Amino acid sequence: MREEEKFKIPIGPQHPALKEPENFSLALKGEKIMGVEIRLGYNHRGIEKAAEARTYVQDVYLLERVCGICSHAHSTCFVQAVEEIAGAQVPKRALYIRTLIAELERIHSHLLWLGVAGHEIGFDTLLMYTWRDREIVMDILALLTGNRVNYGINTLGGVRRDINKEEIETINNGVDILEERTKYYIEVATQETTIIKRLSGVGILSREDALELDAVGPTARASGVKRDIRHDDPYAAYAEIDFNVITDDHSDVYGRTVVRVKELMEAYKIVRQCLKDMPDGPITVKVPRKIPVGEAISRYEAPRGEDVHFVKSNGTEYPERVKVRAPTLANLRAVKHMLKDRFLADMPIVVAAIDPCFSCTDRLISVENNGSRDKQFLTWEALRNYSIEWHRDKGIDFTELNKNFRKRLGSI
Amino acid sequence: MRPGKMFGEILCSLFKKPATNMYPAEKLDMPKNFRGKIVFDPAKCIGCKLCMKDCPSGAITINKVGEKQFEAVIDLSKCIYCAQCVDSCPKKALEATKEVELAQLDIKKLKVVFGANPKSDAKE
Ligand code: SF4
Ligand code: SF4
Numbered sequence: 369m370r371e372e373e374k375f376k377i378p379i380g381p382q383h384p385a386l387k388e389p390e391n392f393s394l395a396l397k398g399e400k401i402m403g404v405e406i407r408l409g410y411n412h413r414g415i416e417k418a419a420e421a422r423t424y425v426q427d428v429y430l431l432e433r434v435c436g437i438c439s440h441a442h443s444t445c446f447v448q449a450v451e452e453i454a455g456a457q458v459p460k461r462a463l464y465i466r467t468l469i470a471e472l473e474r475i476h477s478h479l480l481w482l483g484v485a486g487h488e489i490g491f492d493t494l495l496m497y498t499w500r501d502r503e504i505v506m507d508i509l510a511l512l513t514g515n516r517v518n519y520g521i522n523t524l525g526g527v528r529r530d531i532n533k534e535e536i537e538t539i540n541n542g543v544d545i546l547e548e549r550t551k552y553y554i555e556v557a558t559q560e561t562t563i564i565k566r567l568s569g570v571g572i573l574s575r576e577d578a579l580e581l582d583a584v585g586p587t588a589r590a591s592g593v594k595r596d597i598r599h600d601d602p603y604a605a606y607a608e609i610d611f612n613v614i615t616d617d618h619s620d621v622y623g624r625t626v627v628r629v630k631e632l633m634e635a636y637k638i639v640r641q642c643l644k645d646m647p648d649g650p651i652t653v654k655v656p657r658k659i660p661v662g663e664a665i666s667r668y669e670a671p672r673g674e675d676v677h678f679v680k681s682n683g684t685e686y687p688e689r690v691k692v693r694a695p696t697l698a699n700l701r702a703v704k705h706m707l708k709d710r711f712l713a714d715m716p717i718v719v720a721a722i723d724p725c726f727s728c729t730d731r732l733i734s735v736e737n738n739g740s741r742d743k744q745f746l747t748w749e750a751l752r753n754y755s756i757e758w759h760r761d762k763g764i765d766f767t768e769l770n771k772n773f774r775k776r777l778g779s780i
Numbered sequence: 781m782r783p784g785k786m787f788g789e790i791l792c793s794l795f796k797k798p799a800t801n802m803y804p805a806e807k808l809d810m811p812k813n814f815r816g817k818i819v820f821d822p823a824k825c826i827g828c829k830l831c832m833k834d835c836p837s838g839a840i841t842i843n844k845v846g847e848k849q850f851e852a853v854i855d856l857s858k859c860i861y862c863a864q865c866v867d868s869c870p871k872k873a874l875e876a877t878k879e880v881e882l883a884q885l886d887i888k889k890l891k892v893v894f895g896a897n898p899k900s901d902a903k904e
């Protein structure tokens with residue numbers, strides 16, 4: 369097809385299906401998507417660079433904030449890498465607590481996704497009920513760690529908080545309720561006509577394509593690829609835990625829904641095992657402030673897929689280099705493939721189906737000047753002056769306001 | 781396949797109490813491990829400044845105000861409430877409270893000074 373026959377529409381960077389900034393440029397012919405261009409970088413925060421300027425202790429909290437939903441994934445992934453370089457033997461009890469929190473996080477993340485998916489297909493009833501039930505696991509997380517998000521449970525060499533008998537009971541009770549509810553959601557997902565009709569055949573990713581495009585997490589597993597770091601390269605206490613890797617062969621958004629709801633059931637199983645088998649003992653081991661020279665890669669199965677951290681140390685208290693590869697980045701190529709030749713109306717749910725986290729993905733920002741004459745690079749100052757002039761032309765003058773504002777800022 | 785699978789659930793909900801709380805009229809208790817506003821006890825502080833060193837956001841400053849007397853300045857707008865300072869302090873001079881309602885209209889009030897004299901209350 370010739371270039372001019374296509375109609376290009378930009379979706380994003382504001383609200384491309386989710387409340388996170390990313391730009392999808394879709395080439396359409398009628399309702400059909402002929403090509404997709406994805407532009408990343410709208411929420412680049414410079415976390416990797418900031419990590420180099422902070423000590424390892426401080427970095428645990430910084431990297432935890434790569435993502436709000438899978439914060440434990442990022443902080444565990446980072447501390448694992450540092451512990452490996454330092455050669456620290458993390459106590460068993462700490463590893464079990466990490467696993468426990470990891471699975472509780474997966475439960476809250478998958479329930480959250482189920483709600484978001486319902487919302488994207490206009491089934492807000494599902495959103496309301498899943499999010500109500502999600503509060504149970506949020507309360508458990510708050511009880512164990514102190515906060516609902518950014519748990520701050522990890523520290524170099526172990527965990528910061530122990531867990532006692534009463535807490536174990538509360539978790540068990542909470543998990544029992546959640547299990548009942550999840551059974552109900554599995555029924556809903558497998559019987560409700562609206563869900564099945566809306567999600568089947570949408571965003572198809574065949575097994576071959578999933579392998580070729582390196583899909584990760586539930587996206588890959590819903591295409592029949594048995595890929596799960598917890599199973600393939602066990603970390604924390606997963607080597608001692610008995611669980612199934614859920615796969616499905618629907619290869620579409622419906623399959624991804626099924627994988628996630630079934631994974632919830634596995635997560636309950638893992639939580640119970642963790643609580644039952646948790647050994648006694650210390651929860652931390654001392655890790656020196658100065659980490660010896662070395663480098664390590666750490667992998668972690670976040671709720672969205674494989675999360676990778678690379679840490680290089682240089683013998684000081686500060687890391688030489690920290691590299692983060694969030695799972696969404698790995699799945700974006702698959703999204704491009706899934707959107708092609710599909711309808712525009714399917715775009716929100718197809719994008720939402722990988723459970724994207726765009727802000728976590730952004731590792732750099734690139735400014736392009738694509739050669740057209742009316743495009744130019746402006747420095748921040750020039751852009752500011754341009755904007756002031758532009759408004760003045762329209763009869764709006766912010767000078768006074770600005771002065772007042774500066775005065776207030778100056779007085780702090 | 782069954783359309784309206786969630787219909788029963790919705791009907792039941794009509795007769796249930798709301799799942800939400802009437803905040804701010806009704807306030808929830810924070811969990812016991814909660815990390816809220818950090819408070820400082822000058823009587824215990826030895827001025828080692830480990831808390832300053834480990835604070836990820838540079839929110840806490842310890843100033844020497846006299847012989848073996850230290851005051852702490854905590855910038856609530858910078859603090860990420862991680863409580864690493866509490867863990868780092870060898871003398872347990874810092875403590876995380878359950879206080880969460882820390883928003884202020886006046887930005888100056890976000891800087892909390894805990895004076896070196898333990899008798900006087902924390903000035904704001
Ligand atoms: S709670 Fe965290 S951010 Fe706040 S002062 Fe303490 S160490 Fe700094
Ligand atoms: S770590 Fe504790 S004792 Fe040391 S300066 Fe900070 S508050 Fe004082």
